[in-house]
Amino acid sequence: MDLNAKIYVAGSRGLVGSAIVRRLKKLGYKNILEKTSKELDLRSQAGVELFFCNERPEYIFLASAKVGGILANNSLPAEFIYDNLMIETNIIHNAHKYKVSKLLFLGSSCIYPKYALQPLKEEYLLTGELEPTNEPYAIAKIAGIKLCQSYRRQYGDNFISVMPTNLYGINDNFNLDTSHVLPALMRKFHEAKLSGAPSVTVWGSGKPRREFLYVEDLADACCFLMQYYNDSEIVNIGTGIDITIAELAAMMADITCFTGEIVYDRTKPDGTPVKYLDISKLTKLGWYAQTPLRAGIEKTYQWFLRNSANLTFQQSHDLNI
Numbered sequence: 549m550d551l552n553a554k555i556y557v558a559g560s561r562g563l564v565g566s567a568i569v570r571r572l573k574k575l576g577y578k579n580i581l582e583k584t585s586k587e588l589d590l591r592s593q594a595g596v597e598l599f600f601c602n603e604r605p606e607y608i609f610l611a612s613a614k615v616g617g618i619l620a621n622n623s624l625p626a627e628f629i630y631d632n633l634m635i636e637t638n639i640i641h642n643a644h645k646y647k648v649s650k651l652l653f654l655g656s657s658c659i660y661p662k663y664a665l666q667p668l669k670e671e672y673l674l675t676g677e678l679e680p681t682n683e684p685y686a687i688a689k690i691a692g693i694k695l696c697q698s699y700r701r702q703y704g705d706n707f708i709s710v711m712p713t714n715l716y717g718i719n720d721n722f723n724l725d726t727s728h729v730l731p732a733l734m735r736k737f738h739e740a741k742l743s744g745a746p747s748v749t750v751w752g753s754g755k756p757r758r759e760f761l762y763v764e765d766l767a768d769a770c771c772f773l774m775q776y777y778n779d780s781e782i783v784n785i786g787t788g789i790d791i792t793i794a795e796l797a798a799m800m801a802d803i804t805c806f807t808g809e810i811v812y813d814r815t816k817p818d819g820t821p822v823k824y825l826d827i828s829k830l831t832k833l834g835w836y837a838q839t840p841l842r843a844g845i846e847k848t849y850q851w852f853l854r855n856s857a858n859l860t861f862q863q864s865h866d867l868n869i
């Protein structure tokens with residue numbers, strides 16, 4: 549990518565998109581195109597076509613998506629499948645029509661079967677049943693992968709797909725109804741510490757295992773793959789290291805200096821029992837995550853402390869774009 553190339557980051561207000569914009573700016577890219585969801589509704593076919601016709605981006609990072617944690621996915625399945633299908637279809641089709649040089653599509657580790665062998669290898673895609681709590685979201689993300697692969701196969705478009713593991717960092721969603729576990733626990737432990745509450749409630753059994761990647765590392769990997777990867781096959785992005793939710797809760801209690809009790813609410817779902825990625829494809833290409841989990845959480849917590857007064861905790865119907 550030329551430093552003056554016109555690069556559209558779709559979803560630049562969200563956790564992933566904003567990190568990609570920060571990374572691109574750090575690398576010296578000068579012509580970054582951003583649109584808020586108010587300026588451009590990516591679910592609108594006519595709106596997206598007009599945007600491409602006027603702007604003619606050369607490169608695209610497709611980081612816009614309707615995203616959320618286990619409860620949001622479970623309670624808003626229609627929005628999770630419809631919004632994501634519309635966003636991907638509109639952008640990928642127009643990227644083909646307006647001859648975009650390269651597009652990077654962000655999927656998710658939940659595209660893999662619920663009971664797949666661990667760590668999750670790229671080739672396990674579509675080899676078994678999905679986790680029911682996020683099946684509509686996963687189906688939409690799988691459709692995005694297939695769109696990229698189909699346009700490449702039929703027309704030779706250079707569209708690539710990457711599958712990040714669970715992410716966290718600056719600009720995360722801290723709404724307790726819709727967020728993922730890591731920002732939810734950060735907020736819960738922080739507020740319990742401030743209020744002197746005797747306990748913090750963690751959903752489920754605490755036994756599920758998850759892998760967490762600092763979003764600045766993800767952005768670095770996306771820029772790396774945009775430069776060096778030109779294949780149809782999906783690529784996992786993670787750390788290769790997982791921990792239990794109970795271990796994560798203990799680490800969060802320590803970082804926020806909460807000394808009370810941790811209580812488990814077993815009426816809430818556990819979701820997939822284990823989920824961590826095989827990252828050997830990415831490491832063979834020469835990329836490794838730089839930020840250990842504790843250091844990433846501490847940096848995120850510092851940001852949260854500076855910004856918590858200004859954070860408007862997103863509503864469940866918001867798009868993370």
Ligand code: GDP
Nearest residue numbers: 617618727728729732750751752756817818819
């Ligand atoms: P998942 O990775 O798609 O299952 O999504 P989440 O990040 O929402 O949840 C991961 C695990 O953390 C699940 O087992 C949740 O039950 C558990 N968990 C524990 N406490 C919380 C919480 O406060 N919020 C969320 N979202 N998950 C929690």
